Amino acid sequence: MNMRIDGASCQIIPDDLYTSGEPSLNRLAAAAGDRFDVWQRQINRIILAKSADGFWSARNAVLSIPRQTGKTYDIGWIAIHRSARTPGMRIVWTAQHFSVIKDTFESLCAIVLRPEMSGLVDPDHGISLAAGKEEIRFRNGSRIFFRARERGALRGVKKIALLVIDEAQHLSDSAMASMLPTQNRAWNPQTIYMGTPPGPRDNGEAFTRLRDKARAGRTHSTLYVEFTADRDADPLDRQQWRKANPSYPAHTSDESIANLWENLTGDDFRREALGIWDEHALSQAIDRRQWEEATIDKRRPGGVMSFGIDMNPQRTRLTIGACMRYDDNTAHIELAEYRDTNQDGTMWAVNLIDKVWEQTAALVIDGQSPATALLPDLAQAGVTVTVTAATDMGRACGRLQDMLRDGTLTHLPEDGQQPLWQAAAKATTRPIGKNGLFGWNRPDDDTDISPLNAVTLALHGAMTTRRDPTQETETWF
The missing domain is CATH 3.40.50.300 (P-loop containing nucleotide triphosphate hydrolases)
Incomplete structure (x- = not known):
């Protein structure tokens, strides 16, 4: 017809x-x-x-x-x-x-x-x-x-x-x-x-x-x-x-x-x-020019590291994002791990975080993410997780955009970081509440933005946590 x-x-x-x-x-x-x-x-x-x-x-x-x-x-x-x-x-x-x-x-x-x-x-x-x-x-x-x-x-x-x-x-x-x-x-x-x-x-x-x-x-x-x-x-x-x-x-x-x-x-x-x-x-969420200008070949030493974990809605991909915060209030983000859960499951992420927890300032998971399924295992491993609400995610996304604009955020080249680059290239925004906050949004069912979510959460943890694993704990008697 x-x-x-x-x-x-x-x-x-x-x-x-x-x-x-x-x-x-x-x-x-x-x-x-x-x-x-x-x-x-x-x-x-x-x-x-x-x-x-x-x-x-x-x-x-x-x-x-x-x-x-x-x-x-x-x-x-x-x-x-x-x-x-x-x-x-x-x-x-x-x-x-x-x-x-x-x-x-x-x-x-x-x-x-x-x-x-x-x-x-x-x-x-x-x-x-x-x-x-x-x-x-x-x-x-x-x-x-x-x-x-x-x-x-x-x-x-x-x-x-x-x-x-x-x-x-x-x-x-x-x-x-x-x-x-x-x-x-x-x-x-x-x-x-x-x-x-x-x-x-x-x-x-x-x-x-x-x-x-x-x-x-x-x-x-x-x-x-x-x-x-x-x-x-x-x-x-x-x-x-x-x-x-x-x-x-x-x-x-x-x-x-x-x-x-x-x-x-x-x-x-x-x-x-x-x-x-x-x-x-x-419109795209991440300014392409600002993203490319933030690229460096190798992160500089020093700083305090934090992590963010996210999982796509289909629960087929689990991502760990990393952030290094420096004393001058600049930061560096990168994709630490990105794995297929059908092949590798999820416990690998718990084990990885457990190994580096003593040197970690914060681990962040969004409260609406399927990755919250890891919370009981992380707690059993002695890892303290910051679970964000929608407004936290809104502020975190705004912070990432602001730091890209101001030149205070860096990341690695596309080689070896393809999932993060693809997410940054395709993500759009969605409003959160009525106060101008926004979150990252998938433009279609085929795009996985969990790598971008994960590094955003890691950045949020790095910039808001009071935990500093580089400082020795003082004991009072």
Whole structure:
């Protein structure tokens, strides 16, 4: 099938579109008195398309579409259609905030409780109104669960054939990692991500990475759709409103968008109403010129050493980063060890640190890292570990950038340090909290930034610890 989406500024369409269930969706909606705009039908046709072997052509659908376009209405109908047509279907609709998920639940209830839909849902027992456990239950055994991510309410939910992730601009890597396993045992699962461009204070690293990966052509089973105004658009230009919002002015009124302009900041309006992504979302975390200028052939002697340990999310790589701090408040970082855990396990790291602990000022592990699994073994070895919180990591990343800029940090050449150089070249940033702090972020699933995390943690330990193993302990009697 030849597919395209009218008006989309960017569209990445998967291969092998053999047949689609979109006509069936249209008939169901028409029976209830609803209809879709052309752009919605085109998106639905691709989301509901299957390949010749019967699997979803778009295993993932990623939609970057401004507010007040009707995307929730459209994807809501997809969820209802699939529930009605497939007995025993299990769907989860998740949003970051409870207020949003409650509004969506009420909107979909209003559809399925129409008289024309009476054969689908039992009006007496088909709706669960329990706070935090809202559900729509269909007569054929299908269920749509509505859950807010802020409440961590997906625990124990399994075999999810369709996962709808609303407010994807607030989707962190950790939240996504906790949700995707709900689909592990489902046959032919599908995930739909939809949201607006994340702002600098949004924890939107997962949504940003999905966008980057699709636009770079690194996937063949993802539908990516982006509606956006021009980057330099006049925010009050109605033609730009029309370009960004495919429902304007037919269904989204001039007054509705003008109201957003009155109540949002200029930058938020660009993201929320015009769909414009911040340029910094694609910027590199480490300045290439500053990184190269910090290269030295050999670290100078003296100083006090500290270490940081990190592990990638897949738990396949374990990294030890090292830092030497000098009396003049300069420092040197380098990759000490980088090993495959499938081959070498993890105890080697405990044994290595144990051997040098008496000469070590600090060992640091981030509290959110999989490397925290080493804490019991390190404690048994008599090693004291500094476990950082998110704000500590934010300050540590800022310190590394500042020291590179000021010329007070050095590191070794790329030869022998390739994993660290690759991480420094590819890492982006993610916001931590609302005070300007940030952490390193993976631009895609294939990039391992644990070497950069490890040396950053080592630098943090070196610059903040009060332990000095070079000083003899004075004994008082």
